[in-house]
Amino acid sequence: MTGEGSSGAQRPSTGGEPPVPAEAAPPAGTASSPSAGARSALPVERLVTAGQGFSQPQYTDNFYETVGGHATFVKLVDAFYDGVANDDVLRPMYPEQDLGPAKERLLLFLEQYWGGPKTYGEQRGHPRLRMRHMPFRVGPQARDHWLQHMRAAVDSLGLAPLHEATLWDYLDRAAHSMVNAAD
Known part of the structure; x- marks a missing residue:
């Protein structure tokens, strides 16, 4: 040149x-x-x-992977059940003395829902959340206790604001949809 x-x-x-x-x-x-x-x-x-x-924005990528995968959801579920363990409204809803099986079910469900492994569906079939919660009286008070412990668990993750809002929006709506009784 x-x-x-x-x-x-x-x-x-x-x-x-x-x-x-x-x-x-x-x-x-x-x-x-x-x-x-x-x-x-x-x-x-x-x-x-x-x-x-x-390039596709990060918020449309696989949410599960974007927020940290398995480790993040383990932390979320552990923090949530730390609150449930001593909650006089929620704890009686768990028939098992050991909360381990309930923790595992919630972990597998959330991982699958957010784009992780499909283990929940392979082991338990379709989630059918309302049906699975029907045997328990879930009133507004139980919902509010559930949300209180889940809010603390979500806050413990330190997610980016968009990811935190996305996760919380789902959890809040799910909690409200589980109400099947008046207090």
Whole structure:
């Protein structure tokens, strides 16, 4: 390539096209218009072929992986059940002395729901949350206790605001949908 300003100067190409001679190329940063009556030249940066220069935003990626995968959901479930263990309203709803099996079920459900392993469905079938909670009297007071412990658990994760809001929105709606009795 010859020095700048010489008659043999060429502009570098983009996208694998051959170099364009400087005298035939539009000014840097613009595209030539096809006719005198056409719109004025647009910055080249705005002329992007569909699909080029676009990457999918992080919030549409797999939520499970984005927030930390298995470790994050274990932390969430452990923190939640730490609160449930000493809750006089919620603890009686768990027939097992050991909360371990309940923790495992919630962990597997949440992991599958948010894009992780499909173990819950393989072991237990469709979640059928309302049906599975029907044997228990879930009134507004139980819902509020559940939400209190789950809020503390979500807060313990330190998620990015968008991820925290996404997770909390689901959990809040799920808790309200489980109410099957008046207090």
